[in-house]
Amino acid sequence: MGTITVPIILEKLKEGYDQLEKFDVIVVGGGLAGLAAAYTLAQHDLEVLVLERGDYCGAKNLTGGRLYINPIRNLFPDLWQKAPLERPIVREGVMIMAAEGSLAINYTGADLASEPYQSYSVLRAKFDRWFAREVERQGAAIVTKTRVSDVIIQDGQVCGVRADGEELRADVVIACDGVLSLIAEKAGLRKPGNAKDYAVGVKEVIELEAGLIEERFGLEGNEGAACLFMGAVTKGIFGGGFLYTNQNSLSLGIVVGISDLIASESAVSIPALLEEFKQRPEIARLIKDGTSVEYGAHVIPEGGAAALTRLYGPGILVAGDAAGFAMNIGITVRGMEYAMASGYYAAQAVLKAREKNDYSVQALSSYEALLKESFVMKDFLNFKNAPLALSNPRLYSHYPELINDIMADLYSVPAGQKERLYPTIRKYLNWREMLAMAGDMRKVMKL
Amino acid sequence: MNIVVAMKQIPDLQQIRISNRRPVLQDVPLTFGGIDKSALEAAVVLKESLGEVKVWVLSAGSEELEDTVKEALAAGGDEAYLVIDQSLAGADSSIIAQVLAAGIKQLNDVDLILFGEGSGDNYSGQVGARVARLLELPLVSYARDIKIDGDTAQVVRVLEDCEEVLEVKLPAVITVLSDIGEPRIPSVTQILKAGKKPKQTAELDDLGISAGQSNPVITLSNLAPESNRKRIVVKNPVELVEKLKSENLIGG
Amino acid sequence: MAGNAGDGRRYEKGDETVTDTLGLKAKLGLNVFKPGEYRHINVKPGMEKDPRLKRAVLVCPAGLYSVTQDDKVELTIDGCLECGTCRIACGTDVLDWDYPPGGTGIQYRFG
Numbered sequence: 001m002g003t004i005t006v007p008i009i010l011e012k013l014k015e016g017y018d019q020l021e022k023f024d025v026i027v028v029g030g031g032l033a034g035l036a037a038a039y040t041l042a043q044h045d046l047e048v049l050v051l052e053r054g055d056y057c058g059a060k061n062l063t064g065g066r067l068y069i070n071p072i073r074n075l076f077p078d079l080w081q082k083a084p085l086e087r088p089i090v091r092e093g094v095m096i097m098a099a100e101g102s103l104a105i106n107y108t109g110a111d112l113a114s115e116p117y118q119s120y121s122v123l124r125a126k127f128d129r130w131f132a133r134e135v136e137r138q139g140a141a142i143v144t145k146t147r148v149s150d151v152i153i154q155d156g157q158v159c160g161v162r163a164d165g166e167e168l169r170a171d172v173v174i175a176c177d178g179v180l181s182l183i184a185e186k187a188g189l190r191k192p193g194n195a196k197d198y199a200v201g202v203k204e205v206i207e208l209e210a211g212l213i214e215e216r217f218g219l220e221g222n223e224g225a226a227c228l229f230m231g232a233v234t235k236g237i238f239g240g241g242f243l244y245t246n247q248n249s250l251s252l253g254i255v256v257g258i259s260d261l262i263a264s265e266s267a268v269s270i271p272a273l274l275e276e277f278k279q280r281p282e283i284a285r286l287i288k289d290g291t292s293v294e295y296g297a298h299v300i301p302e303g304g305a306a307a308l309t310r311l312y313g314p315g316i317l318v319a320g321d322a323a324g325f326a327m328n329i330g331i332t333v334r335g336m337e338y339a340m341a342s343g344y345y346a347a348q349a350v351l352k353a354r355e356k357n358d359y360s361v362q363a364l365s366s367y368e369a370l371l372k373e374s375f376v377m378k379d380f381l382n383f384k385n386a387p388l389a390l391s392n393p394r395l396y397s398h399y400p401e402l403i404n405d406i407m408a409d410l411y412s413v414p415a416g417q418k419e420r421l422y423p424t425i426r427k428y429l430n431w432r433e434m435l436a437m438a439g440d441m442r443k444v445m446k447l
Numbered sequence: 448m449n450i451v452v453a454m455k456q457i458p459d460l461q462q463i464r465i466s467n468r469r470p471v472l473q474d475v476p477l478t479f480g481g482i483d484k485s486a487l488e489a490a491v492v493l494k495e496s497l498g499e500v501k502v503w504v505l506s507a508g509s510e511e512l513e514d515t516v517k518e519a520l521a522a523g524g525d526e527a528y529l530v531i532d533q534s535l536a537g538a539d540s541s542i543i544a545q546v547l548a549a550g551i552k553q554l555n556d557v558d559l560i561l562f563g564e565g566s567g568d569n570y571s572g573q574v575g576a577r578v579a580r581l582l583e584l585p586l587v588s589y590a591r592d593i594k595i596d597g598d599t600a601q602v603v604r605v606l607e608d609c610e611e612v613l614e615v616k617l618p619a620v621i622t623v624l625s626d627i628g629e630p631r632i633p634s635v636t637q638i639l640k641a642g643k644k645p646k647q648t649a650e651l652d653d654l655g656i657s658a659g660q661s662n663p664v665i666t667l668s669n670l671a672p673e674s675n676r677k678r679i680v681v682k683n684p685v686e687l688v689e690k691l692k693s694e695n696l697i698g699g
Numbered sequence: 700m701a702g703n704a705g706d707g708r709r710y711e712k713g714d715e716t717v718t719d720t721l722g723l724k725a726k727l728g729l730n731v732f733k734p735g736e737y738r739h740i741n742v743k744p745g746m747e748k749d750p751r752l753k754r755a756v757l758v759c760p761a762g763l764y765s766v767t768q769d770d771k772v773e774l775t776i777d778g779c780l781e782c783g784t785c786r787i788a789c790g791t792d793v794l795d796w797d798y799p800p801g802g803t804g805i806q807y808r809f810g
Binding site for chain 3: 464474632
Binding site for chain 1: 718723726727729730733754757758759760762773782783784786787788790791792797798799800801802804805806807808809810
């Protein structure tokens with residue numbers, strides 16, 4: 001008879017969960033925030049239950065595709081070595097698209113191209129599933145296929161959740177249930193979101209041979225590239241396109257502000273935008289011979305610091321997208337590292353509250369203090385003007401067309417005499433234009 | 448009373464996609480076959496009506512089985528007996544039958560052995576019958592209902608044009624249809640408790656079966672037939688009708 | 700209104716009419732959906748003609764909302780990506796919105 005290899009969680013179940021009456025912590029949602037919280041708590045031997053509504057962790061999660069490691073490397077020092085990340089991003093690109101042309105800027109440098117790499121492309125179904133395993137190894141229990149429908153509130157204190165008709169109790173609940181956070185809503189920490197604070201992202205994963213990816217993007221081996229697109233890609237609506245190289249696929253998509261989309265006169269639908277984006281010659285040649293294998297969409301919080309929800313209440317903390325921790329500052333769009341970090345700090349706050357066995361609002365307020373000391377809130381306060389600066393519609397139609405017109409003229413060699421370069425540029429930049437530009441610049445300078 | 452439910456670990460069929468005409472199995476979550484889950488449900492229902500019943504979950508496969516089996520223990524299995532060997536993942540029905548029969552011999556006083564009538568992936572429908580033969584036990588197949596009275600089982604057996612009601616002396620092997628019971632969805636508490644339920648694991652050596660036994664049947668190709676679509680694009684129904692006519696697919 | 704998204708949708712691109720190489724329904728067909736027992740999003744009774752609901756026709760990435768001939772907004776739930784856009788765009792006055800039960804709905808294989 002062979003030996004039974006019992007995962008740690010089973011041993012813990014034998015020891016501790018006999019009554020199954022109460023956990024130390026229940027985490028709602030097994031995405032990055034929830035798993036980061038559970039990972040940290042389990043490392044400190046707390047009894048943690050993660051409830052995930054998907055078939056597996058990652059099944060309901062969608063990202064554009066890039067995780068920046070630097071800010072969170074030391075929060076989870078043992079995690080990165082074996083993590084199923086796709087490709088380290090060694091080439092950054094921005095493409096400004098006009099209706100009939102585009103200007104591309106690529107950046108690559110020693111800082112990007114050497115270890116430790118600052119960012120990686122990721123596919124969440126793979127990454128989160130793997131992360132969930134690591135969390136289980138630390139001793140947390142994860143139950144999938146389970147939707148939490150409500151919180152249990154007793155004497156004003158959240159003390160558990162209802163899931164599939166069952167009541168499950170804990171000292172504290174961490175809501176990591178994503179951008180809509182129905183749980184934080186039920187706990188009275190937030191109201192349904194306002195369209196101006198949210199964008200919607202749509203994305204196709206396009207399978208493409210690794211060799212072709214490397215050839216088309218000028219990459220060596222496992223290196224990866226990222227590119228953001230602005231301008232005609234969204235038909236002048238606030239937003240942009242993105243493209244990330246994965247190991248054997250490309251993540252190609254578009255993000256647009258929901259309120260801008262509603263208000264847009266052009267009345268374009270999102271699927272049509274993505275399809276036109278794919279048919280742009282600049283993109284078509286990159287995805288040629290690729291096979292679409294998945295089409296996904298997700299709402300993204302983009303309201304910045306002003307749109308963050310209440311981060312904690314009696315017996316409850318909110319982390320990740322659920323709290324609004326995602327940020328668009330134009331050249332980078334980030335969410336996943338804020339999710340993981342906020343999950344980590346939520347766990348730290350719980351550990352602190354546990355010392356005094358006090359899970360009141362006051363006791364859990366250390367969560368906000370910890371976030372304020374960390375890159376999370378520092379970034380959010382630093383970039384608090386980003387949503388306003390980026391909401392300028394001229395960024396998405398006027399300037400892309402202008403820049404492309406100038407480029408077209410600068411590079412054209414007519415049959416006759418070619419005009420001098422400076423007058424060519426000045427032709428486009430009259431005083432009125434320059435004045436408007438200076439005004440827009442002032443807003444962008446707040447970034 | 449001891450009821451053994453034999454369950455096969457298979458990939459979640461809904462998660463499989465086709466690439467270059469072949470199924471992509473990498474990273475596909477594992478589960479048990481749908482009919483096997485119904486067999487387990489039947490066993491649990493018998494346990495609920497009879498009392499004093501122990502439901503064993505028996506399975507053979509790769510080491511992921513230890514994780515997959517939690518699902519069955521959550522849905523009402525009392526104890527698991529798992530034969531674990533990487534070579535068992537894609538093994539032939541005849542080998543699996545030998546392994547399962549050997550496993551059942553390790554368990555004491557087995558009264559009833561339930562199988563799904565076919566597995567969720569290969570659907571050969573052979574393993575139940577082979578095990579009955581190896582253990583020299585009576586076999587009833589295609590069961591829609593099972594009632595136990597003492598050491599006898601009354602079984603409703605569904606055939607194409609009729610139903611038979613049979614009586615069989617226990618111990619016996621019964622293969623069941625999915626109609627026998629809708630598998631229950633375990634609660635969170637049941638899932639957590641499943642982790643505490645006992646599991647025995649055995650390797651092929653423990654059962655006196657040599658590992659790496661080659662399959663007597665070798666699959667040369669199982670590609671889906673290639674279809675040559677003409678990929679004709681039409682702009683409107685009139686054009687569609689024209690095209691169909693010109694291809695002689697509809698009458699003029 | 701460009702909301703009638705479906706297989707082989709057409710839209711104007713310059714002078715020519717382009718048909719999607721891969722229609723929206725075909726794209727949704729790439730995904731794994733596990734059927735649920737009920738619709739997790741419903742238009743609140745009496746709100747079918749509410750102007751806020753019309754936004755969903757435009758913003759739903761899966762093209763699941765459409766306007767009927769009598770100007771009501773209809774929702775097909777099959778193919779729902781659970782992205783939340785309609786809840787944000789239309790609000791909870793007009794939509795009863797919940798996630799589908801555990802283990803049902805979209806299951807991303809890539810994400």
